[in-house]
Amino acid sequence: MVAKTPIRHSNSGEGPPVILMHGLFGAGNNLGALARSLADRFCVYSLDLPNHGRSAWMKNAALQRMAGAVSTWMDDEGLESAALAGHSLGGKVAMELALAQPQKVDALVVADIAPVAYPPRHDAVFAALDAVVAGACRSREEASGIMAQYLGEPGVIQFLLMSLQRGDDGVYNWRFNLEGIKQDYAALRAEPDVIEAYAGPVLFVKGGESDYILPEHRARVLELFPRAQLEIMADCGHWLHAQQPAVFNDIVGRFLDRTLAGPKQAPR
Incomplete structure (x- = not known):
């Protein structure tokens, strides 16, 4: 018997699957308010990423390996595909998975992070x-x-x-x-290891007072995610899901309602 991937998660609700991924130093319950707001119409999975929360620790946890662990976890759970929503590091892991295995990602929400390498800031x-x-x-x-x-x-x-x-x-x-x-800090700050552009629907949500998504990132975003949309939350910093949860939850919910309501079309 093959052991399951050591990723801990909680889930709630019924409907199309949505996977939530937290940021650096966090855990799955960080996006609890978003999970609760979506659970009336989606099956929401809140993950503890490797090296975080109650999930197992992983050596050399670069973005590629973390995305691979999430992909294997999806296989273990019988999820052929799902929508992904990630904040900060979770957004980078979500982007990595969408670029490497687009058939597994129905839609993508990236909260206040760009697909670029960042300087040290912690x-x-x-x-x-x-x-x-x-x-x-x-x-x-x-x-x-x-x-x-x-x-x-x-x-x-x-x-x-x-x-x-x-x-x-x-x-x-x-x-x-x-x-x-x-x-692994340098590897976690790196840009995604690109396979090819992800053609599915993507929403980037930026905190209006945050410097994680900048105008100079626009070209790279559209190169990798040609269908990307951007929503800016005014008077909000990097912790947008905690600072203005009702606004953030509404933005993410409306996007997922639009993109997951119709017949599924797997990105190519």
């Missing part, structure tokens, strides 16, 4: 995470205080604290594979 986050490990914290309050020495945004600290778990010895550690993420 040095302070890594320093805060390492400091929590070194501090052998015995309470979330202690961990929060340590991170506040490195991070000035309380929302980011609260987001990271969601992945803190208490060990049998009473010391808190990160649920995600911190050392693995640090080792």
Whole structure:
């Protein structure tokens, strides 16, 4: 008997399948509000990506390998194809899968990330995470205080604290594979390993105050995703699904309603 891919997930609802993928340092429940808003008409799968949440840890977790793990998970679950929606890192993994295996992707939603290589931008986050490990914290309050020495945004600290778990010895550690993420950080920032353009329907959702999707990315987006549309959420940063959940959920829901309501046409 072949072992199933060690990706943990939750699912809810009935209808056409939609797979949700979270961002760096996150877990499947980060997109819980979106999942709940879609579950009345779609079968929604919320994944913990490899090295995150309760999924298994993976060595050399480049985008290609993470997308491959999601593809294998789809096979294990009997999903021939599905719509994909991903935020940040999850959006990159979703784009990678759509470009490599377009027959498995009915539609694609990419939240505040572009198919380009990014410079390092998480040095302070890594320093805060390492400091929590070194501090052998015995309470979330202690961990929060340590991170506040490195991070000035309380929302980011609260987001990271969601992945803190208490060990049998009473010391808190990160649920995600911190050392693995640090080792693979350059590979996770890379642009997709392109096979050919994805011809299916694609929606990019940008936070109006975020610098993750820029005008100079437009040509690359349309080269890889010629049917791409763009929605901009005003007065919103990179964490658009948490900052304005009702608006974000409505944008994604309307796109999926339009693209998945009719007869399925597999992208070529």
